Amino acid sequence: MLSALSEATNEKQPTLNEKTRTLIFGIGVIIVTVLIFFLFNILTHGVFLEWSNIKILLSQMVWPSFMAWGMTFLFACGYTDLSWGAVVVLGSFATGVFGNAYGLAAAIIAGVVVGSVLVFINFCVFAFTKIPSWIAGISLAMVYEAISVLLKTNEKTGPLVEKALAKDLQFLARLPYSLIILAVGFVIIYFIYNKTSIGFNIRSIGGNPKVATALGVNLKRTLLWVGLITGLLIGVTSYIQESYSGYTTVKTGLTSIFLIFQPLAIALLADIMQKRINVVIAVPICSFLLYAVFNCLTLMHVESGTLQEAMLALFLIVFGIVGQRKVKGVVK
Amino acid sequence: MTETKNLLEIRGLYKSFGSTKANINVDFTLRPGEIKGLIGENGSGKSTLLSQIAGIYGHDAGEMFVKGEPYDPASPLDANRAGIAMVMQELGVIEKLPIAINMYLGRLDRFTTAGVIDRKLLRKEANAVLEKWDLPLFGKNAMPSGAIEHNKIIELARALSVEPDILLLDEITQSLSHNNRDKLYNIMNKFKALGKSVIVITHDIDEMIAIADSITVLRDGEVVGDVVTAETTAEKIRYMMVGREISGDYYRADTAPDFRDEVVLKAEGMTLPGEIEDLSFELHKGEILGFCGLSDSGIHSVGKAIYGLSKLKAGTVHLAADGTRIRNGATALKRKMAYVPKDRDNEALMLHARIVDNATLPSLSIVKSFLDFLSPRKLKKLSNEMIDKLTVKTTGYAQNIDALSGGNKQKVNLGRWLAKDLDVLILDCPTRGVDVGVKAYIYQLMKDAKAQGIAMVLISDELTEVIGMADRLIVMKDGRPVRNIERGDSFTEHSVIEVMI
Numbered sequence: 001m002l003s004a005l006s007e008a009t010n011e012k013q014p015t016l017n018e019k020t021r022t023l024i025f026g027i028g029v030i031i032v033t034v035l036i037f038f039l040f041n042i043l044t045h046g047v048f049l050e051w052s053n054i055k056i057l058l059s060q061m062v063w064p065s066f067m068a069w070g071m072t073f074l075f076a077c078g079y080t081d082l083s084w085g086a087v088v089v090l091g092s093f094a095t096g097v098f099g100n101a102y103g104l105a106a107a108i109i110a111g112v113v114v115g116s117v118l119v120f121i122n123f124c125v126f127a128f129t130k131i132p133s134w135i136a137g138i139s140l141a142m143v144y145e146a147i148s149v150l151l152k153t154n155e156k157t158g159p160l161v162e163k164a165l166a167k168d169l170q171f172l173a174r175l176p177y178s179l180i181i182l183a184v185g186f187v188i189i190y191f192i193y194n195k196t197s198i199g200f201n202i203r204s205i206g207g208n209p210k211v212a213t214a215l216g217v218n219l220k221r222t223l224l225w226v227g228l229i230t231g232l233l234i235g236v237t238s239y240i241q242e243s244y245s246g247y248t249t250v251k252t253g254l255t256s257i258f259l260i261f262q263p264l265a266i267a268l269l270a271d272i273m274q275k276r277i278n279v280v281i282a283v284p285i286c287s288f289l290l291y292a293v294f295n296c297l298t299l300m301h302v303e304s305g306t307l308q309e310a311m312l313a314l315f316l317i318v319f320g321i322v323g324q325r326k327v328k329g330v331v332k
Numbered sequence: 333m334t335e336t337k338n339l340l341e342i343r344g345l346y347k348s349f350g351s352t353k354a355n356i357n358v359d360f361t362l363r364p365g366e367i368k369g370l371i372g373e374n375g376s377g378k379s380t381l382l383s384q385i386a387g388i389y390g391h392d393a394g395e396m397f398v399k400g401e402p403y404d405p406a407s408p409l410d411a412n413r414a415g416i417a418m419v420m421q422e423l424g425v426i427e428k429l430p431i432a433i434n435m436y437l438g439r440l441d442r443f444t445t446a447g448v449i450d451r452k453l454l455r456k457e458a459n460a461v462l463e464k465w466d467l468p469l470f471g472k473n474a475m476p477s478g479a480i481e482h483n484k485i486i487e488l489a490r491a492l493s494v495e496p497d498i499l500l501l502d503e504i505t506q507s508l509s510h511n512n513r514d515k516l517y518n519i520m521n522k523f524k525a526l527g528k529s530v531i532v533i534t535h536d537i538d539e540m541i542a543i544a545d546s547i548t549v550l551r552d553g554e555v556v557g558d559v560v561t562a563e564t565t566a567e568k569i570r571y572m573m574v575g576r577e578i579s580g581d582y583y584r585a586d587t588a589p590d591f592r593d594e595v596v597l598k599a600e601g602m603t604l605p606g607e608i609e610d611l612s613f614e615l616h617k618g619e620i621l622g623f624c625g626l627s628d629s630g631i632h633s634v635g636k637a638i639y640g641l642s643k644l645k646a647g648t649v650h651l652a653a654d655g656t657r658i659r660n661g662a663t664a665l666k667r668k669m670a671y672v673p674k675d676r677d678n679e680a681l682m683l684h685a686r687i688v689d690n691a692t693l694p695s696l697s698i699v700k701s702f703l704d705f706l707s708p709r710k711l712k713k714l715s716n717e718m719i720d721k722l723t724v725k726t727t728g729y730a731q732n733i734d735a736l737s738g739g740n741k742q743k744v745n746l747g748r749w750l751a752k753d754l755d756v757l758i759l760d761c762p763t764r765g766v767d768v769g770v771k772a773y774i775y776q777l778m779k780d781a782k783a784q785g786i787a788m789v790l791i792s793d794e795l796t797e798v799i800g801m802a803d804r805l806i807v808m809k810d811g812r813p814v815r816n817i818e819r820g821d822s823f824t825e826h827s828v829i830e831v832m833i
Contacts (some may be wrong), residue, residue, distance in 0.1 A: 196448055215409075215438035217438075
């Protein structure tokens with residue numbers, strides 16, 4: 001009966017053909033990556049594939065991966081939040097202040113709590129007001145930037161740079177701890193996104209909020225869940241970012257938005273790859289690939305303040321176009 | 333308390349949206365094992381009534397009883413718990429989520445332990461429902477295909493998964509092709525045999541008479557009749573619906589093709605992988621060329637492809653006069669072509685815009701004033717003309733289109749092309765969701781357009797419609813044209829179905 005549904009439902013099942021295509025895609029990605037890495041190695045006179053450089057790369061990719069996972073949830077529920085850069089600054093700021101004063105536990109708790117609370121506040125604003133999320137996000141980013149400037153000004157330490165986080169508190173930025181926290185984060189996120197009713201409810205409100213609401217999905221409650229989950233991710237991001245950089249530069253004039261561009265490029269690339277790979281798995285892979293490119297550019301002495309940013313912008317546009325291909329009304 | 337012999341009883345129900353009175357003092361009963369038809373003009377309050385029963389809207393006044401118990405659902409989930417499920421006219425599925433999740437969305441808790449879904453159990457239960465109702469099983473992580481008909485079938489499976497005692501179907505049949513309609517009727521008969529009940533809305537009176545035990549007629553929000561099907565006729569129903577006589581003779585009276593020799597548009601070897609294979613035809617001035625076929629026959633891809641909205645892998649569509657290739661919608665529009673798609677919400681209308689914005693969009697060139705400024709007076713005039721001509725039930729041209737009923741949206745969808753000077757008009761299910769009065773009017777418009785020499789492509793799931801209106805009919809199967817039938821003696825439902833199957 002109903003051959004229509006039969007054919008419809010079988011259309012996107014992983015048939016043998018599709019499985020083969022996925023396998024070919026995976027092998028293709030590996031081959032291309034290896035070739036690119038060898039090319040990078042040649043271009044950098046053998047420095048790129050040195051273990052010390054690979055270690056830097058692996059440490060570098062952790063915090064953007066966490067933020068990109070957060071963006072995956074954000075995209076899935078159909079919202080935009082441009083304040084995450086400012087949240088990370090404030091969270092990192094709290095990590096530095098409390099960590100240096102009270103030790104490791106305080107550093108972790110401060111970063112995670114500040115990040116979580118602020119992002120949760122954002123989602124409360126999204127859920128309970130009808131302000132478009134991108135406008136609310138920008139407004140909140142300005143508020144958070146102002147708070148961090150205020151805190152810094154009160155300390156009267158001159159430039160808008162928080163003093164370095166104590167070295168012994170930065171261990172999560174080093175191998176193997178950074179990879180352990182990445183692995184733990186991956187397992188939890190994969191689980192929430194793919195195996196829980198919350199994960200599916202989040203994806204349903206982004207897929208078609210009208211249908212989701214009509215079927216009994218509570219829009220506000222689901223949004224608050226997104227705030228909680230992404231808040232925790234941004235909180236963790238804050239601590240890891242502070243551990244990795246060792247200091248926080250307080251941003252003003254919405255320059256904090258720049259912090260989200262690299263994770264955004266990762267999330268967009270992962271979004272493209274999710275036709276073949278689960279998006280949660282794709283995020284760290286894309287993070288590694290993207291940072292490999294920037295690492296190579298740095299080793300080739302390409303200026304980080306100008307050309308690398310231009311490259312990032314180019315990546316964002318290209319990934320955006322490729323990611324939206326075949327999406328009705330976006331790019332033909 | 334009410335008599336227990338009624339599965340559902342409604343007394344004195346009122347519902348308003350602002351100044352619009354959608355339901356006025358509605359009394360309604362449904363017995364166990366009854367298939368009840370609900371019919372009325374567009375905007376007569378049918379969908380609003382079902383939506384209140386399904387817990388989508390609350391009511392302003394009145395009472396509802398289910399199995400004799402007071403019933404006042406706060407949400408669709410509440411209604412589900414009371415054994416009521418609805419397939420809505422315009423809802424859809426979430427295409428990014430697997431079919432099994434779509435079937436149980438909002439009710440995933442029963443498969444969830446500590447927040448984690450038991451996907452195996454979910455699939456097992458989903459398949460058990462599909463098996464029970466003789467629907468096909470699906471594989472692990474199968475996703476919706478996106479086609480409106482397939483989505484509708486998933487929505488039906490979703491409603492059946494509630495194991496309802498009362499199934500509410502809001503114009504679902506008009507989204508289904510011939511073969512799938514038969515399958516839906518089987519499900520309805522099974523419901524009846526199990527002592528469960530169905531309330532069905534359809535604008536096809538003949539279909540309504542064939543499937544329903546009794547019919548409630550609504551006009552302007554009020555019940556104007558409640559009749560036993562066996563004791564009524566299509567004419568009586570039509571009269572009750574509109575309050576005046578409407579001739580049942582909508583279609584063309586002639587029995588032979590009647591169009592000019594001049595070819596307006598040529599399609600050669602049109603191929604769209606998985607949808608259309610090697611389709612060629614010529615469209616003549618004043619011709620109505622019909623397309624019909626079962627689900628997955630590809631007929632609904634034809635309209636988009638002709639209008640240049642799909643990128644053909646092979647083949648061409650071009651205007652015969654000067655050979656202009658139709659590669660995109662802009663060219664088509666410029667060359668006096670128009671397209672009315674089947675999926676009006678997603679492909680035709682700007683749902684969050686006003687009627688005036690939707691109605692005048694294809695005709696901006698004729699409402700332009702000095703220095704390209706859009707004349708508010710002309711915009712208003714054009715919109716109001718369309719509203720009056722098609723009797724769109726609205727508070728005015730500035731009303732948002734998403735506040736209109738499905739049928740009234742369809743009137744705007746079609747009506748906005750009427751102001752234009754056209755050579756080619758592509759109509760994909762033009763009467764989907766419109767009432768009998770407007771249906772007659774649309775057919776009359778088609779006849780007038782034909783007389784003016786406009787070439788039309790009519791794609792439809794309604795066999796009577798294409799047979800009634802077309803000069804020629806291309807029957808498609810699995811994306812390929814299998815027979816070209818000319819209006820004449822062999823132009824019957826029976827002969828066409830034989831080819832379709």
